[in-house]
Amino acid sequence: xxxxxxxxxxxxxxxxxxxxxxxxxxxxxxxxxxxxxxxxxxxxxxxxxxxxxxxxxxxxxxxxxxxxxxxxxxxxxxxxxxxxxxxxxxxxxxxxxxxxxxxxxxxxxxxxxxxxxxxxxxxxxxxxxxxxxxxxxxxxxxxxxxxxxxxxxxxxxxxxxxxxxxxxxxxxxxxxxxxxxxxxxxxxxxxxxxxxxxxxxxxxxxxxxxxxxxxxxxxxxxxxxxxxxxxxxxxxxxxxxxxxxxxxxxxxxxxxxxxxxxxxxxxxxxxxxxxxxxxxxxxxxxxxxxxxxxxxxxxxxxxxxxxxxxxxxxxxxxxxxxxxxxxxxxxxxxxxxx
Numbered sequence: 001x002x003x004x005x006x007x008x009x010x011x012x013x014x015x016x017x018x019x020x021x022x023x024x025x026x027x028x029x030x031x032x033x034x035x036x037x038x039x040x041x042x043x044x045x046x047x048x049x050x051x052x053x054x055x056x057x058x059x060x061x062x063x064x065x066x067x068x069x070x071x072x073x074x075x076x077x078x079x080x081x082x083x084x085x086x087x088x089x090x091x092x093x094x095x096x097x098x099x100x101x102x103x104x105x106x107x108x109x110x111x112x113x114x115x116x117x118x119x120x121x122x123x124x125x126x127x128x129x130x131x132x133x134x135x136x137x138x139x140x141x142x143x144x145x146x147x148x149x150x151x152x153x154x155x156x157x158x159x160x161x162x163x164x165x166x167x168x169x170x171x172x173x174x175x176x177x178x179x180x181x182x183x184x185x186x187x188x189x190x191x192x193x194x195x196x197x198x199x200x201x202x203x204x205x206x207x208x209x210x211x212x213x214x215x216x217x218x219x220x221x222x223x224x225x226x227x228x229x230x231x232x233x234x235x236x237x238x239x240x241x242x243x244x245x246x247x248x249x250x251x252x253x254x255x256x257x258x259x260x261x262x263x264x265x266x267x268x269x270x271x272x273x274x275x276x277x278x279x280x281x282x283x284x285x286x287x288x289x290x291x292x293x294x295x296x297x298x299x300x301x302x303x304x305x306x307x308x309x310x311x312x313x314x315x316x317x318x319x320x321x322x323x324x325x326x327x328x329x330x331x332x333x334x335x336x337x338x
């Protein structure tokens with residue numbers, strides 16, 4: 001099948017893979033990547049990447065791309081009930097003319113896909129808060145991670161906030177409960193690129209020159225070719241077997257925090273992908289309810305802070321942890337510190 005499209009103003013500054021799904025349906029990411037590499041999808045007659053941001057009047061051409069049957073098989077539609085829409089509206093923390101910020105529940109995706117049915121974009125597409133207009137995702141948050149997430153009202157708002165994130169002008173703080181405790185109370189975990197040393201990396205102001213943070217260079221599988229920077233601070237610990245950490249994701253690589261913490265021997269509790277399934281604990285009766293082999297991922301996006309891209313107002317939004325995590329945080333009172 002051969003088709004060509006011209007990008008209009010409603011799709012300006014949208015990721016190419018997302019734009020393709022808008023036009024063609026829920027195509028698997030692997031199929032998009034394969035056709036981009038082979039040149040079956042071109043923008044302005046040039047090969048490009050799925051992360052390319054579309055511009056008004058871009059010409060997108062699709063050649064020899066047989067996807068109709070695959071879409072029919074893989075497309076997952078989610079039609080949220082009124083109860084689900086209302087439940088997610090109740091999670092909104094900040095609501096203005098340009099975007100909303102909500103405290104996302106664990107177990108729900110930001111966008112739909114071939115493996116994800118229940119998602120925020122489909123839910124808020126049915127919400128009266130958006131007055132029939134389409135919501136736009138701005139940044140990622142893993143399905144099993146709870147906490148603050150921004151959903152934009154317009155492509156312009158989405159593009160402006162995405163630019164702030166790319167320029168590292170957005171501060172994101174996470175909380176995590178992890179196995180064991182880092183050897184150093186405050187640290188920076190980084191994967192410099194092959195061409196870049198740690199002295200050349202653009203750290204945020206809170207970390208630049210801060211001698212309290214010790215830097216650890218890592219080589220983590222899956223992100224070796226890309227700069228990846230995380231920072232942590234220990235907020236509390238139980239018998240050196242469980243720690244409560246404050247985290248900053250300075251870059252936004254896929255599963256970055258989970259990979260970094262696993263690489264230093266402190267995987268996040270409930271992380272079935274990067275965690276250690278053989279962990280045993282000796283926390284005693286006082287913590288018998290603390291750990292469960294069926295634990296959800298104990299990672300929560302605690303807060304986000306940035307300057308409003310249009311008004312210049314400082315925006316800081318904080319989200320309470322979910323019940324499954326809040327129950328465990330109760331163990332970290334002064335009498336429980338060892």
